[in-house]
Amino acid sequence: MPTSEYFKRYPDFPSNIPEADIPTISLAELELGANDEVKLLYTACRRHGFFRLDLRDSDDGRNLLNNAVMMLDVSGETLSLDTKILEQFAYNPPKDLTGYKSAGKLKTDDGKLDAMEMYTLSQDDILSTSGQRTNPEPLDANRGQCYNFFRDASKCVSTVLNALDKSLDLAPGTLASRCPLDKPSDTSLRMLLSHPSTSSDSDRRITLGGHTDIGLITMLFNIVGGLQILPAADENVYDNWRYIKPLPGCAIINLGDTIVEWTGGLLRSALHRVVNPPGQQANVTRQSLAYLVRPAREMTMSRLAGGNSLIPPLPKGEQDDTRSVTEWATSRAMQIMKGELRPRTTGGVGA
Ligand SMILES: O=C(O)CCC(=O)C(=O)O
Numbered sequence: 065m066p067t068s069e070y071f072k073r074y075p076d077f078p079s080n081i082p083e084a085d086i087p088t089i090s091l092a093e094l095e096l097g098a099n100d101e102v103k104l105l106y107t108a109c110r111r112h113g114f115f116r117l118d119l120r121d122s123d124d125g126r127n128l129l130n131n132a133v134m135m136l137d138v139s140g141e142t143l144s145l146d147t148k149i150l151e152q153f154a155y156n157p158p159k160d161l162t163g164y165k166s167a168g169k170l171k172t173d174d175g176k177l178d179a180m181e182m183y184t185l186s187q188d189d190i191l192s193t194s195g196q197r198t199n200p201e202p203l204d205a206n207r208g209q210c211y212n213f214f215r216d217a218s219k220c221v222s223t224v225l226n227a228l229d230k231s232l233d234l235a236p237g238t239l240a241s242r243c244p245l246d247k248p249s250d251t252s253l254r255m256l257l258s259h260p261s262t263s264s265d266s267d268r269r270i271t272l273g274g275h276t277d278i279g280l281i282t283m284l285f286n287i288v289g290g291l292q293i294l295p296a297a298d299e300n301v302y303d304n305w306r307y308i309k310p311l312p313g314c315a316i317i318n319l320g321d322t323i324v325e326w327t328g329g330l331l332r333s334a335l336h337r338v339v340n341p342p343g344q345q346a347n348v349t350r351q352s353l354a355y356l357v358r359p360a361r362e363m364t365m366s367r368l369a370g371g372n373s374l375i376p377p378l379p380k381g382e383q384d385d386t387r388s389v390t391e392w393a394t395s396r397a398m399q400i401m402k403g404e405l406r407p408r409t410t411g412g413v414g415a
Pocket residue numbers: 254256272277284286291336337338352353354
């Protein structure tokens with residue numbers, strides 16, 4: 065992710081571990097509408113549901129990189145506050161995920177507890193779309209910086225969504241117009257932090273359990289490794305998971321469950337998780353950022369079929385899901401919390 069200077073502060077990602085073979089796509093080429101890049105993006109979104117986005121050759125991309133570096137600092141300051149202070153901002157799942165989640169609140173795939181601290185900042189809060197909240201001091205003191213991050217991240221995400229409109233033969237702007245900055249939504253910036261493990265089984269520690277993202281699209285900023293995906297055809301056993309190596313200047317993008325529903329399964333939402341950072345990186349504190357884009361609250365889950373689009377119509381006899389995106393997401397989060405729904409890769413093609 066961020067700049068190469070930021071990467072130099074950390075030990076190297078090891079070269080002898082299993083890596084996911086996902087492509088790196090150029091934001092600048094997507095901005096130009098370059099056909100080959102648009103195709104590469106579509107293939108990645110069908111096969112993997114994951115890709116890297118190189119931000120360096122684009123003005124918007126470079127602005128976002130600089131903002132992400134600053135947000136990592138603000139996040140580090142926030143999550144190093146006393147736990148007593150952070151607990152005053154505790155999250156309230158499954159309805160309201162904004163605020164602080166301490167480590168050990170979630171079950172991981174191996175039945176143990178997670179080791180990830182998170183602070184989730186609402187986009188609506190920072191853009192004053194639906195009332196402001198109080199956040200810990202480092203965030204409140206940097207609201208302007210947070211605003212710039214949301215503005216620039218949303219701009220780069222829109223470029224990706226516009227390229228997907230093209231591949232899906234949707235009218236220009238269809239996907240981006242469903243997650244505009246100025247309409248209330250559950251879009252957020254999740255700031256994540258995990259400390260090095262002190263236990264003897266640290267090399268197999270699952271820091272954040274296997275899950276898919278419920279929204280439309282996620283933009284991740286990683287420096288240290290640990291993020292993994294499970295290739296679609298593979299059984300869910302520890303050694304089948306593949307690391308996604310973070311690269312300087314690149315964000316990591318993954319698609320969420322909502323876009324799978326909207327596209328009738330053409331695009332993929334892939335199961336992913338975070339494990340202890342590999343090799344020498346295991347000894348450092350790992351920080352990451354996840355910009356989690358949700359649709360505007362007024363949107364429904366209805367499939368985007370129709371017109372000339374490639375999206376298949378609903379099979380005969382199948383009912384369209386006309387629930388609001390918020391109702392759908394809450395009921396899904398409840399099902400997962402109760403163990404009624406197991407997170408798994410959906411949509412897309414091939415292994
Ligand atoms: O920290 C990471 O690299 C991934 C975080 C993630 O998957 C999430 O917050 O949904």
